[in-house]
Amino acid sequence: MTDIDQALDWRSNAVDCTTCPQHGQARCGLLRACVQDRYARRIDRFFDWNPALANFYLDHPHFEVRAIAAKHADIFRLPPLLEAEDETVRWNAARRLPERHCLKLRNDPHREVRIRVATRLEGADLAPMLWDPDYYVRLVAAWRVPPALLLSLIQDPEAEVRRVAASRLPVEHLLLLAADPDELVRREVAQRLPADLLVQLRADASWRVRLEVAQRGPRAAAAELAGDPDPLVAETAQQRMLAAVS
Structure with a gap:
């Protein structure tokens, strides 16, 4: 038994x-x-x-x-x-x-409590949790705060948090993450940037980022990528150039 x-x-x-x-x-x-x-x-x-x-x-x-x-x-x-x-x-x-009672738990010693608090608070009340020592608390807060408050996360030590920032930042701030050390952060930036700004990413170390430039960037940037060392990037750029003259 x-x-x-x-x-x-x-x-x-x-x-x-x-x-x-x-x-x-x-x-x-x-x-x-x-x-x-x-x-x-x-x-x-x-x-x-x-x-x-x-x-x-x-x-x-x-x-x-x-x-x-x-x-x-x-x-x-x-x-x-x-x-x-x-x-x-x-x-x-x-x-x-009521939510106001959760404010005192923003600094709770237990991460699980802070994670749950981050799912309840909103707006300015949630903003201090963007500096929480636990990355997952910051991640939850990053998904929920107003996008204008995400600037504080562009140098967050966790790439996953920065990726959320890149997916939600106002477009005018995206280039602040264009040189991020994480490839997926930069790809998120490339996917959201207006086409005319993609020229700034044409020499990115990641083929995924360059592919986005080849697909959507200015024609001049696509022309530069027609000889890219990555075959998919080069082929995409070449097809764009052919489509432009046909």
């Missing part, structure tokens, strides 16, 4: 229904819905069946009980939980509160 087949509490002791405050008063069942059980699914089911009891378990010694109770408790009881020791409790409280 495994642990999951046994009714054990969070201290690994056998669940004793006779000592439970809810014994005989709540809808519950061993191995199915039990607030004393160590397994989150059974605790969750207990509060699904008995949401009115959640307020009484917000200070339970087991963090799983507190975290799940926070999903059902009255909202006015949740703000103090933003200071809880366990990150799951903090987030389950924050996700139900």
